[in-house]
Amino acid sequence: MFASKRLSKELLKLQDKLPPGITLVKADNFEEWQMDIRVMDDNPLYKDEVYRLKFSFSQSYPIEAPEVTFLRTPTTPIPWHPHVYSNGIICLDLLDRQGWSPVHNVESICVSLQSMLTSNTKKERPPGDENFVRYNTQRPRDISFVFHDNQV
Amino acid sequence: MSTMSSPEPIPPPNDRRSSRASSSAGLPVNNSLSVATEPSDLLVRRKSRLSKIPPDVHLLEYTSPPDSNLVCLICHSAFDRPVQLACQHYFCRECLVHALAAQHIEHKTCPTCRRSIDPEREPLPIPKIIETMLDELVVRCPNTKSGCDWVDQRANVHDHVMLYCEYTQVECPNHECRLAISQKDFHKGCLHYTVSCEHCHTAMMKRDLEVGCVVSVSSISCPHCAADLLRLDLKAHVKDICPKVVVPCQGAVVGCTLRAERTEVVEHERACPMATMAPHFREQQARIERSEARLEPLARKVGILEDGLSNITNMLYPANGDHSSFPVTNPLDPNNSDAFPPAPLMPTPDFRLPPASFPPVPPSNDQSQTPFTNPTQPPFDSQVHHLLTLHDTLRDEVSRIANALTDVEGRTNMMILNENQRVKDEMLHTNAAINSMRMQLHWLMSATLQQRNSAASRATGGSTSASGSGSGTQGASSSLGARGSGTLHAPIRRLSDSTRQDVKL
Incomplete structure (x- = not known):
């Protein structure tokens, strides 16, 4: 009830007004939403590409962080980034239990990811990407990432 | 709101009043952590059995979007009992409790700025003006969807839902039933069958x-x-x-026995005298019923009035036929001819018996005669009218008596004056008579004295030698006689003689 109330308020706001480069794709229920983001500057890595984000909300949202991953579709690839695995899982402290704060919301997550991509210059995957992608059976929220890169 | 038993980590709101009281004192974070532990399903159920569920402020609908400065960043709705952190960030009390509960047990930080929190000191109470602003936000009733159109300040929503709103869901009156029902249907009993x-x-x-x-x-x-x-x-x-359905003739109420399809019946009714008369009969019937209905309260009213009247009558005349207890005795009453002499003035009608309503009582000397009519047969059209008549008659009677009294008084006065005059005159006459008699007596006395003196002087003059045996009184009288003998030979009548008066009387 808490989550759906808050999400309904967020949805109203998203339908009303969105920052540039962010669009609402699908929000049929209060469990899973999809958003599209674009990088607005001329970073050659991400120029003219659109990436789809999948938000999964638990009942405890916003106390608990939502599960946010990139979604591969025919039109939207997974962006190259040293903290984004090729299966779409994002290693970002904001989305982890420790880094999450209930004052964040869908819009602020999108903006954070936008800026995370903008500031990147390396076209690479995280180390051990292949193994992780092949053997990982955990859900993103249960993975304990080690955050070492303070530049993001 | 109804699915309180669904598994969710956020417990239902506690009673608003008690939590508000504790919020002003500042809430220790350690204590509040226990609130987050999920209460058992059973506990929640039993609690809601006892009372209505208080409105959840987070779920309230505002008539206009609240000011963005009054919105909690965690729940994105207007603050509910907000608290403040030392870094000047505000949150709903419950939102903050839940947010901090998810954090590391040793290290709590502000959800907004991640500044670490001192659980001994924080959260801090908020300025009163913010509470006032929040209380003045205008909200709709949480039961708007059920039909309630209440809209008022947020401060009143708790009382409205808990006390006044008819659409608040309450436990079914049937104790076996566990479903909820609207307050307004509560008296209808369990509708969950x-x-x-x-x-x-x-x-x-x-x-x-x-x-x-x-x-x-x-x-x-x-x-x-x-x-x-x-x-x-x-x-x-x-x-x-429907033209095909079988219906009875309109005149059935008066006795027509025809039953046929509606079209036929319509044909029949044109010719049927009973059907023609039926509306009139119905109308009459309705009129009679109306009249009877109107009559009934009137009859009751009359009964009440009669009761009241007999009460008043009993008060005025405690015992029928007892003249001594009569409040105003009328000396002119022909009924009282034994006690008083027959009326010398004009005969007055018995004021106790208004002619319009009472049968006239024949004058009689019988003391046991009842001055009042049979109480079982109320003689009055209206109780008030009777009392007024009675009052007027009494007043007339009193003024008549007053007139008679002044009349009698005047006469008596005149008579007394006349009598006085006569007595005075008589007294004067008597006085005069007494005076003349006194003078007569006086004259007689002096004449007698004269005679006696002259006789004495004649005797002394005849005997030249005065006897020595003459008494002192004789000597005195002789000297007196000697003096007078020289002046008064014959008694002289004098009207008044002061020197002799004291001797004579």
Whole structure:
């Protein structure tokens, strides 16, 4: 009830007004939403590409962080980034239990990811990407990432 | 709101008053952590049995979006009992409790700025003006969807929902039943039993039956005349319109026995005298019923008035026929001819017996005669009217008596004056008579004295030698006589003689 109330308020706001480069794709229920983001500057890595984000909300949202991953579709690839695995899982402290704060919301997550991509210059995957992608059976929220890169 | 038993980590709000009281004192974070532990399903159930569920402020709908400065960043709705952190960030009390509960047990930080929190000191109470601003936000009743159109300041919503709102869900009056029901339907008893819809024959709860089902608006053809119509309207159609249905003649109330299809009956009614008369009969019947209905309260009213009147009568005349207890005794009353002499003045009608309402009582000397009519037979058209008449008669009587009294008084005065005058005159006469008698007596006395003196002087003059045996008195009288003998030879009548008066009288 808490989550759906808050999400309904967020949805109203998203339908009303969105920052540039962010669009609402699908929000049929209060469990899973999809958003599209674009990088607005001329970073050659991400120029003219659109990436789809999948938000999964638990009942405890916003106390608990939502599960946010990139979604591969025919039109939207997974962006190259040293903290984004090729299966779409994002290693970002904001989305982890420790880094999450209930004052964040869908819009602020999108903006954070936008800026995370903008500031990147390396076209690479995280180390051990292949193994992780092949053997990982955990859900993103249960993975304990080690955050070492303070530049993001 | 109704799914309180669904698994969610956020417990239902506690009683608003008690939590508000504790919020002003500042809430220790350690204590509040226990709030986040999920209460058992049973506990929640039992609690809601006892009372209505207080409104959740987070779920309130505002008439206009609240100021963005009054919105909690965690729940994105207007603050509910906000608290403040030392870094000047505000949150709803519960939001902050939940947010901090998810954090590391040793290290709590502000959800907004991640500044670490001192659980001994924080959260801090908020300025009063913010509370006031929040209280003045205008909200709709949480039961708006059920039909309540209450809109008022947020400060009043708790009382409205808990005390006044008719649409608040409460526990079913049946203790075996665990479902909720609107406050306004509470007195109807448990409506949570299954009935079958008369249109679609699906089982549904009595509570929901009023809303109706989908089938009721589907179309159906009349079984008598095959006309297409909505299922909802079928009953009305058969009752009033359908030409094929068998109905009795209008004159059935007066005795016509015809029963046929509606079209035939309409034909028949044109000729049937009973059907022609039926409306008049019905009208008369209705009129009689109305009159009877009106009569009944009137009869009751009359009964009440009669009771009141007999009470008043009893108060005025405690015992019938007892003249001594009569409040105003009328000396002119012909009924009292034994006690008083017959009236010398004009005879007055007995004021106790207003001629309009009382049968006249024949004058009689019988003391036991009742001055009042039989109480079982109320003689008055109106109690008040009778009392007024009585009052007027009494007043007339009193003024008549007053006139008679002044009359009598004047006469008596005149008589006394006349008598006085006469007595005075008589007294004067008597006085005069007494005076003349006194003078007569005086003259007689002096004449006698004269005679006696002259006799004495003649005797002394005759005997030249005065006897020495003459007494002192004789000597005194002789000297007196000697003096007078020289001046008064004959008694002289004098009207007044002061020197002799004291001797004489």
